[in-house]
Amino acid sequence: MSTTDYDTIDFFQPGPLYQNPYPYYEYLREHGPVWREPHHGVLMVTGYAECVEVYRDSVTYSNCALMAGPFAQWPVPLEGDDISEIIEQYRDRLPLSDQLVTFDPPKHTAHRALLARLITPKRLKENEDFLWQLADRQIDTFLDRGECEFLRDYATPFTLLAVADLLGVPQEYHEEFLQKLQSKQTDHSADNRGKVEHKPLEYLYQRFTSFIEDRRRQPRADVLTSLAAATFSDGTLPEVHDVMVLASGLFAAGHETTVRLLGVMFQFLGERPELQQLLRHERDRIPNFIEECLRLGTPIQADFRLARVATTLGGVAVPPGTSVMVIPAAANRDPRQFDNPNELRVDRTNARQHVAFGSGIHGCAGAPLARTEARISAERLLDRMADIRISEKAHGPAGARRYKYPQTYIVRGVERLHLEFSPQQPSRAKAAT
Amino acid sequence: MRVVVDLELCGGHGVCEREAPEIFRVVDSPDGYAHAEVLLEQPPEELRTRAKMAERQCPNQAIRIED
Numbered sequence: 152m153s154t155t156d157y158d159t160i161d162f163f164q165p166g167p168l169y170q171n172p173y174p175y176y177e178y179l180r181e182h183g184p185v186w187r188e189p190h191h192g193v194l195m196v197t198g199y200a201e202c203v204e205v206y207r208d209s210v211t212y213s214n215c216a217l218m219a220g221p222f223a224q225w226p227v228p229l230e231g232d233d234i235s236e237i238i239e240q241y242r243d244r245l246p247l248s249d250q251l252v253t254f255d256p257p258k259h260t261a262h263r264a265l266l267a268r269l270i271t272p273k274r275l276k277e278n279e280d281f282l283w284q285l286a287d288r289q290i291d292t293f294l295d296r297g298e299c300e301f302l303r304d305y306a307t308p309f310t311l312l313a314v315a316d317l318l319g320v321p322q323e324y325h326e327e328f329l330q331k332l333q334s335k336q337t338d339h340s341a342d343n344r345g346k347v348e349h350k351p352l353e354y355l356y357q358r359f360t361s362f363i364e365d366r367r368r369q370p371r372a373d374v375l376t377s378l379a380a381a382t383f384s385d386g387t388l389p390e391v392h393d394v395m396v397l398a399s400g401l402f403a404a405g406h407e408t409t410v411r412l413l414g415v416m417f418q419f420l421g422e423r424p425e426l427q428q429l430l431r432h433e434r435d436r437i438p439n440f441i442e443e444c445l446r447l448g449t450p451i452q453a454d455f456r457l458a459r460v461a462t463t464l465g466g467v468a469v470p471p472g473t474s475v476m477v478i479p480a481a482a483n484r485d486p487r488q489f490d491n492p493n494e495l496r497v498d499r500t501n502a503r504q505h506v507a508f509g510s511g512i513h514g515c516a517g518a519p520l521a522r523t524e525a526r527i528s529a530e531r532l533l534d535r536m537a538d539i540r541i542s543e544k545a546h547g548p549a550g551a552r553r554y555k556y557p558q559t560y561i562v563r564g565v566e567r568l569h570l571e572f573s574p575q576q577p578s579r580a581k582a583a584t
Numbered sequence: 585m586r587v588v589v590d591l592e593l594c595g596g597h598g599v600c601e602r603e604a605p606e607i608f609r610v611v612d613s614p615d616g617y618a619h620a621e622v623l624l625e626q627p628p629e630e631l632r633t634r635a636k637m638a639e640r641q642c643p644n645q646a647i648r649i650e651d
Contacts, residue, residue: 203602206641207637207641260645263645264645267593267644267645268592268593270595271592271593271595272591272592272594272595272615272617272619273592275617276615276617438612438616438618503598503610503618504598504601504602508597509643510597510599510602510641510643511599511641511643512640512641512643513643514597514599514643514644515597515643516595516643516644518595518596518597518643519595519596519617522596522618523616523617526616
């Protein structure tokens with residue numbers, strides 16, 4: 152595509168750019184690490200250092216319009232030297248205003264602390280045995296066919312049950328969770344703009360409200376009870392609503408994103424047989440391979456911040472009320488930070504420095520869980536599926552693949568991934584370590 | 585100044601390593617859960633700003649800079 156086309160295309164309208172936005176990010180980067188795009192006046196941040204700077208500064212930049220960005224419906228114009236009062240007055244009307252991701256300090260600090268002991272290495276280790284079993288059970292459902300639609304048959308149910316287990320949802324509810332939450336994911340469509348569909352969230356809200364109320368009445372020795380009993384740092388007990396919203400948010404945040412990550416991983420493995428072989432024989436390379444998949448695939452491509460006061464970023468003036476689009480997908484390919492940024496290198500020494508999980512106070516709380524799910528999935532799938540190939544019937548031949556991506560600038564990942572493979576002799580339990 | 589990392593809270597994000605690489609490094613552990621290692625438990629005064637920034641920016645608030 153010629154540069155002229157990028158000048159006229161509005162990135163925020165549904166269109167072909169979403170099938171591969173990376174050339175568009177390079178077009179942005181040519182104008183500088185921070186650049187005001189001409190259609191909506193959004194400051195587009197593609198530079199690594201500049202993205203980190205925004206993440207660092209939760210005083211200047213508010214998360215209130217995280218999803219809606221420039222399309223947020225403010226009842227008054229965002230005018231003045233400091234728009235904080237306007238933000239505080241109207242932020243509750245914006246999408247996801249009851250979710251941690253849109254909070255700012257001090258409220259953010261207090262609520263984030265409730266999560267503190269929930270996704271710790273200790274808890275994750277308890278969760279890990281279940282994850283190995285879950286991976287195997289899920290693989291059992293399709294292995295004999297020698298082919299699968301990877302997202303539907305493995306990634307979606309696996310990630311959903313993984314987070315359900317972490318949150319302590321009792322086993323007897325797992326089937327219901329699967330049914331209610333599998334079909335419709337959060338709708339980030341470009342033509343919805345500020346309006347985000349959340350039917351699965353309603354179901355979660357109902358369920359978690361009743362779980363938490365129950366555990367507060369009758370504590371048990373389970374995770375849901377710890378969640379229900381968690382206090383703010385001053386010792387006060389949160390409202391049931393606050394805890395319920397947190398648990399539901401974790402669920403929603405941790406599900407689709409990890410599905411996308413698994414998709415990226417197996418897209419790479421299906422496309423690169425030599426990489427597959429390398430990882431089969433050198434399992435200790437898997438963690439860094441996962442980091443490279445996060446860097447290059449970045450499931451949450453971008454989100455928005457709102458400048459409360461005037462500042463500068465990357466030498467560009469940022470007036471109060473400016474929507475700033477932080478683009479980790481682009482930052483993750485900044486040549487100032489990553490040599491040969493478009494290449495997947497399992498031996499890249501600074502692969503973990505990617506910002507696919509964000510950074511700073513809003514840095515993804517579920518990152519350790521996502522990494523664990525990815526690692527365990529890679530291990531078992533490589534154990535039990537040999538010669539994993541991309542289905543030519545579904546996706547065309549190598550070099551001329553057809554993959555479909557959703558119409559959104561927020562989330563990235565193939566919608567379907569058809570794989571073929573040779574089932575290996577199913578070896579059951581992972582060797583105890 | 586003393587640097588303390590609560591390993592029960594640390595999620596291995598690596599923000600600290602980026603803010604103050606002289607003080608923090610993310611390392612893998614045998615069980616697969618990467619975490620922050622403190623390279624300088626008592627860093628020199630000139631690293632105070634960086635140490636405090638790491639404390640503030642840790643997504644899991646796992647770092648304490650004690651005086």
